[in-house]
Amino acid sequence: MEEVQLKVLGMACAGCQAAVETALxxxxxxxSAEVDLEAKTARVSYDPAKLARTDLQEAIEKAGYKIG
Numbered sequence: 264m265e266e267v268q269l270k271v272l273g274m275a276c277a278g279c280q281a282a283v284e285t286a287l288x289x290x291x292x293x294x295s296a297e298v299d300l301e302a303k304t305a306r307v308s309y310d311p312a313k314l315a316r317t318d319l320q321e322a323i324e325k326a327g328y329k330i331g
Contacts, residue, residue: 272330292312
């Protein structure tokens, strides 16, 4: 298991926070995803044998947000 913290740009409300968490948690290999709206960060625990950091970034971008 690895843990990474990503800077997420473009979040403005609780709905944004939920959208990013849902996008990350939907990936096979993600154990947990917690988004801090105020800090604009996402902390993700995942299985590096199933996912790469770029997969996490792509999921966030597909949800409509940018990585900082």
